[in-house]
Amino acid sequence: MRRKIVAGNWKMNKTVPEAVELSRRFRELFEADHLEVDVVLCPPFVHLVPVREVIEGSRIALGAQNLHWEERGAFTGEISAEMLLSSGCRFVIVGHSERRQYFGETDEVVNRKVRRALMSGLTPIVCVGETLDERKAGRTESVVERQVRGAFAGMGRDEIARTVIAYEPVWAIGTGVNATPEQAQEVQRFIRQLIEELAGRDVAAGLRIQYGGSVTPANARDLMSQPDVDGALVGGASLKADSFYEIVRAASLAS
Numbered sequence: 264m265r266r267k268i269v270a271g272n273w274k275m276n277k278t279v280p281e282a283v284e285l286s287r288r289f290r291e292l293f294e295a296d297h298l299e300v301d302v303v304l305c306p307p308f309v310h311l312v313p314v315r316e317v318i319e320g321s322r323i324a325l326g327a328q329n330l331h332w333e334e335r336g337a338f339t340g341e342i343s344a345e346m347l348l349s350s351g352c353r354f355v356i357v358g359h360s361e362r363r364q365y366f367g368e369t370d371e372v373v374n375r376k377v378r379r380a381l382m383s384g385l386t387p388i389v390c391v392g393e394t395l396d397e398r399k400a401g402r403t404e405s406v407v408e409r410q411v412r413g414a415f416a417g418m419g420r421d422e423i424a425r426t427v428i429a430y431e432p433v434w435a436i437g438t439g440v441n442a443t444p445e446q447a448q449e450v451q452r453f454i455r456q457l458i459e460e461l462a463g464r465d466v467a468a469g470l471r472i473q474y475g476g477s478v479t480p481a482n483a484r485d486l487m488s489q490p491d492v493d494g495a496l497v498g499g500a501s502l503k504a505d506s507f508y509e510i511v512r513a514a515s516l517a518s
């Protein structure tokens with residue numbers, strides 16, 4: 264049985280005081296229950312340390328939204344895996360569609376970042392997903408397959424086993440139009456089959472695959488009740504403590 268994992272991607276939102284307040288309120292709600300769900304908060308870089316101070320000693324984990332593939336050096340404006348680790352991160356989102364779309368991240372860049380994260384002991388949350396045009400053209404599986412193979416190229420089964428995948432159809436991100444539970448299940452089963460091919464049956468059976476794209480308290484339980492949907496990567500709805508908490512609760516009810 265795979266334990267559900269719900270991550271909040273705050274993107275480029277909130278000031279530091281707002282981030283502290285949001286994480287403080289979420290911790291309060293989360294600690295009132297004993298939900299058997301893994302939870303990760305992924306605030307912007309400058310919020311990591313203040314948010315870590317709020318969630319320290321709780322079961323809430325910290326994640327970043329990006330990292331650089333090199334260990335250190337002359338890369339102005341970038342951030343390293345070691346910096347993230349020393350800020351308290353255990354997770355890092357890699358290959359989010361906004362990084363691919365606005366910052367030119369290719370499958371090769373994603374691969375380098377996944378390697379660096381793993382080498383440093385961070386768990387990468389590897390994002391894949393098709394655009395609306397690609398879906399309409401019947402290319403969903405081929406696009407997702409290229410992204411998954413690209414992200415894990417040259418890696419062994421032990422490395423793949425230490426990742427989380429997020430299936431995020433680009434047309435569902437921030438649009439209010441979520442994939443139906445059946446659409447999510449269809450692609451996520453396909454991803455699991457692909458992982459079985461790359462890393463074997465045991466790794467595929469244990470690997471957690473999140474769904475992301477307009478997840479709300481209203482649709483979360485149905486989505487996460489699907490057999491291959493092991494949690495959610497949540498953007499907009501993670502910016503309010505109550506709605507994020509409701510999604511985490513839905514994950515525990517769907518378990």
Ligand code: PEP
Nearest residue numbers: 436437475476477498499
């Ligand atoms: C995301 O950015 O990862 C995301 C899923 O956003 P939203 O929940 O707002 O669609």
